[in-house]
Amino acid sequence: MTATADSPLFDTVDHAASTPDTPQPWAQLGLKEDEYQRVRELLGRRPTAGELAMYSVMWSEHCSYKSSKVHLRQFGEKTDEAMRKHLMVGIGENAGVVDIGEGWAVTFKVESHNHPSFVEPYQGAATGVGGIVRDILSMGARPIAVMDQLRFGAIDHPDTPRVVHGVVSGVGGYGNCLGLPNVGGEVVFDPSYQGNPLVNALCVGVMRHEDIHLANASGSATRSSCSARAPAATASAEHRSWPPRPSTTPRRPSVPRSRSVTPSWRRCSSSAASSCSPRRS
DSSP: OOOOSSSOSSOOHHHHHHOTTOOOOTTTTTOOHHHHHHHHHHHTSOOOHHHHHHHHHHTSHHHHOTTTHHHHTHHHHTOOTTTTTTEEEOTTSSSEEEEEETTEEEEEEEEEOHHHHHHSHHHHHHHHHHHHHHHHHHTTOEEEEEEEEEEESOTTSTTHHHHHHHHHHHHHHHHHHHTOOEEEEEEEEOGGGSSSOEEEEEEEEEEEGGGOOOSOOOSSSOOOOOOOOOOOHHHHHHHTSSSOOOOOSOOOOOOOGGGOBOOHHHHTOSSSGGGGSOOBO
């Protein structure tokens, strides 16, 4: 790709300001026409390609709850002083925090990862669990347990096994790697969820009052940073071909027989939460 005076290599702010009538794929990115016009009003110009992509993500249903927040805000509007008596952190932060006495607090978060879990069941459900664990950690708490509420399509539909097995494996894969017991949950099958399963994940953590961290910054010249891990060469090669090649990553050695680990499904077979703690023989 070669840059010219009329078509630079990057869509910069200066270029966006000087080319207000350039067509942009706002509809393909999921924005409505009035939302796109609102972006232009806020910026005083058309957005750059990068800005448009970021607005489309941050104003999506998944990130902004734009169609459901009118209902969700009732959680804040319908509380009274008695309900807020032990509330230490409420709506607007990464997770809620409730005082449980003697300097201790419990924090919890529920997150839905619905459509991502239909598109890619394993990764969608796994990142749903990872997201709520992240929010508990970000509050300064130690995660201690997870729960899941799942809704799938008709049990006899040919696509349901793909979604069910992927979601259940994703939930277990992420939570088990962290050593967090799944202390409960529920599953319902109904045709109304055929193209849009519900994957609601909850994480609970504990902390001392003085360890609470809030999602805000103050002062001038505050810096923000973003870091990422560069993809491995083998992963890049695999993504260029389909079907992907078998992984060449060495498998972790199996646990010796003298130190076998009780399978998680056996540990959690009892209704008692204490039965979900790891036991080794």
